[in-house]
Amino acid sequence: MRKKKRKPLIETVVVICEGSSENVYLQELNRFFREHRIPLAFAPKIIGSGVYKAAVNRYRDARREMKNAEIVIWVDRDIYMNSQKKLYENKPDTVPDFLFSRMNFEDFLALHMDRKTLMRWQAVCEEHNHFSEPMCSGIYLPLYKVACFPHYRKGKLPFRINDESLSRLFANQKRRQVRFRCDFGTFLEERMLIVEQREEE
Numbered sequence: 001m002r003k004k005k006r007k008p009l010i011e012t013v014v015v016i017c018e019g020s021s022e023n024v025y026l027q028e029l030n031r032f033f034r035e036h037r038i039p040l041a042f043a044p045k046i047i048g049s050g051v052y053k054a055a056v057n058r059y060r061d062a063r064r065e066m067k068n069a070e071i072v073i074w075v076d077r078d079i080y081m082n083s084q085k086k087l088y089e090n091k092p093d094t095v096p097d098f099l100f101s102r103m104n105f106e107d108f109l110a111l112h113m114d115r116k117t118l119m120r121w122q123a124v125c126e127e128h129n130h131f132s133e134p135m136c137s138g139i140y141l142p143l144y145k146v147a148c149f150p151h152y153r154k155g156k157l158p159f160r161i162n163d164e165s166l167s168r169l170f171a172n173q174k175r176r177q178v179r180f181r182c183d184f185g186t187f188l189e190e191r192m193l194i195v196e197q198r199e200e201e
Contacts, residue, residue: 010039011195014071015184016058018050020155021105022074029188032161040195050075052087056095072096074184076104078134099183103134106144108182109158111172112165113148118172121147122179131179 015026026042033040047058055073062071077100080088088098101108110121124147128135135143141152149158159165170189172178 010041011191012041012043012069013191014043014045014062014066014069016045016047016055016062016071016073018047018075018105020046021157022046024155024157025105025109025161028157028161032166038192038195039199040191047075050079052080052084052091055098056091059095072099072184072187074099074101076101078103081134099187100181101184102181103130104137104140106140106148106152107180108185110144110148111178111180111182111185112159112161112169113172114168115172115175117148118178118180125179 015022017023017026023044023046026044030041032038045058045062047054055075059071059073062069073096075098080098080100081103091097107121107125110118113121121144124143125131125135125140128139128143130140137154141154145152152158166188169185173181173185173189
């Protein structure tokens with residue numbers, strides 16, 4: 001009698017994240033993983049804000065609940081350039097380094113787009129000094145809708161995650177002329193590569 005092929009164990013990473021936008025993105029990633037039989041999943045734990053103390057408290061709660069889980073913290077970089085900077089610089093070693101979207105989640109989404117769209121958004125950001133003094137949402141959202149996604153709304157993903165959009169994300173992050181970066185995007189690429197290599201063994 002033939003043995004049934006064992007299903008690969010799904011590697012789950014807990015992601016402490018700011019809010020509904022990141023949650024929707026992670027759920028869409030999980031859908032992509034399931035459809036492509038990639039044994040990887042992200043379990044979002046929403047903070048409700050991106051401030052340092054709230055992020056650390058949410059992390060500590062998750063760590064108490066899941067002592068052996070892999071847990072990462074994903075937040076926007078913008079407020080960590082000013083009001084939260086000193087708090088983060090004095091972070092204890094027991095709290096992992098944060099994964100930052102530079103400067104915010106919308107900039108991270110733009111990294112999934114074609115080079116022309118991405119550079120159009122970067123030009124708008126440079127014109128408004130976004131990289132030295134990040135724009136608040138009231139200023140950047142109307143500009144973002146014109147440059148990138150006309151019908152964009154926070155908490156709604158403006159595109160479907162597929163091989164093409166992920167390939168653009170990973171490629172754009174490596175382009176020297178692109179000023180946007182996202183540590184979570186780098187983490188995602190590295191983790192998908194590890195899982196792929198493990199499956200080939």
